Amino acid sequence: MNALLEVLVSALIVIGGVFLLVGSWGMLRLPELMSRLHAPTKATTLGVGSVLLGSIIWFARVDGVPSIHELLITLFLFLSAPITAHFLAKAYMHVHVDAETRLPRPGEHGWSTYDAAPGKGDEQVGEG
Amino acid sequence: MIDHALDFGLAAVSLALLLNLWSLFRGPTTMDRVLAVDTMVINVIALIVLFGIREGSMLYFEAALLFAMFGFVSTVAYCRFVLRGNIIE
Numbered sequence: 001m002n003a004l005l006e007v008l009v010s011a012l013i014v015i016g017g018v019f020l021l022v023g024s025w026g027m028l029r030l031p032e033l034m035s036r037l038h039a040p041t042k043a044t045t046l047g048v049g050s051v052l053l054g055s056i057i058w059f060a061r062v063d064g065v066p067s068i069h070e071l072l073i074t075l076f077l078f079l080s081a082p083i084t085a086h087f088l089a090k091a092y093m094h095v096h097v098d099a100e101t102r103l104p105r106p107g108e109h110g111w112s113t114y115d116a117a118p119g120k121g122d123e124q125v126g127e128g
Numbered sequence: 129m130i131d132h133a134l135d136f137g138l139a140a141v142s143l144a145l146l147l148n149l150w151s152l153f154r155g156p157t158t159m160d161r162v163l164a165v166d167t168m169v170i171n172v173i174a175l176i177v178l179f180g181i182r183e184g185s186m187l188y189f190e191a192a193l194l195f196a197m198f199g200f201v202s203t204v205a206y207c208r209f210v211l212r213g214n215i216i217e
Contacts, residue, residue, distance in 0.1 A: 010133035013178065017140030020174055024144035027167060028151050033159050040167040048174045051137065055177050058130075059186060069189035073173065073196055080200040084166055087207040092159040094211055 005061050012054030019047030033092050041085040049074055134182050141175045162206045169199030 026039025052070045060066040090113060097103070099114045109118045145168060152164035173192045180188030205215050 006130050010129050013130075013133045013137040013181075016174065017137035020171055021140045021144045021147075024147040024151075024167060024171065027163065028147050028154075033157060033163065036160065036163060040163060040170070044167055044170050048170050048177075051174045051177050055181055055189075058181055062184065067186060067189070069186065069193060070177070073177075073189065073193050076193070076196050076200070077170065077173070080196070081170075084200060084203045084207075087204055088159055088163055088166070091162075091207040091210040092157070095159070096157060 002061070005057060009054045009058045009061075012050050012057070016047045016050035016054065019043050019050060021047075023047060033096075034089065037085050037089060041081050045077060045081045048077060130181075134178060137178050138175070138182075141171055141178065145171050145175070158210060159207075162203060162210075165206075166199065166203045169195060169203075173199075 020043075023039045023043030026043060027036050030036045030039060052074045056066055056070045059070075093099075093113060099111060103111065106115075109115070148164050148168045148171060152161055152168070155161055173195050176188050176192040176195065180186065180192070208215055
């Protein structure tokens with residue numbers, strides 16, 4: 001049983017290391033920021049999640065009780081990675097992307113990032 | 129067996145950190161550099177956790193949790209600074 005757990009933890013650590021490496025390499029290889037966002041946000045998060053899972057199993061074997069710290073780190077990373085990527089993409093679009101030429105035409109209310117929200121007053125005017 | 133896996137993991141994460149450092153210097157835009165720093169934070173968390181397994185101590189997880197929180201907050205602060213020109217309005 002112990003040997004099996006050790007093999008499992010070793011495999012998780014190796015998989016995590018490979019995914020972290022692939023994520024960082026992808027960030028170097030891909031051409032511009034909007035495609036570069038894919039590599040760190042997906043591959044790297046999966047890699048660190050795999051390492052943390054290995055750590056949970058390892059310390060559960062050593063102490064007999066699974067610890068909650070790694071679970072907290074995993075939860076926090078999995079929650080914060082999409083928010084970070086969204087924020088980065090939004091800041092990049094505002095600084096570097098011309099909304100007129102590079103984005104498809106929006107509907108009647110425009111893009112929520114660039115244009116003001118349709119106000120309540122406008123709706124009432126429209127209904128009236 | 130776990131020792132060899134830890135050696136491999138630590139080497140892979142260190143190489144990933146070097147690649148991140150390269151893309152941090154290369155840029156070319158500010159957001160590319162912010163993304164590189166954010167990825168470095170995630171790699172450092174993995175490094176701390178692997179080191180904790182090697183040392184057999186659970187103290188390192190507190191450091192990793194703090195690192196995760198500060199990394200997230202600093203990335204959001206950078207993006208907000210680029211977007212709005214200041215952080216707390």
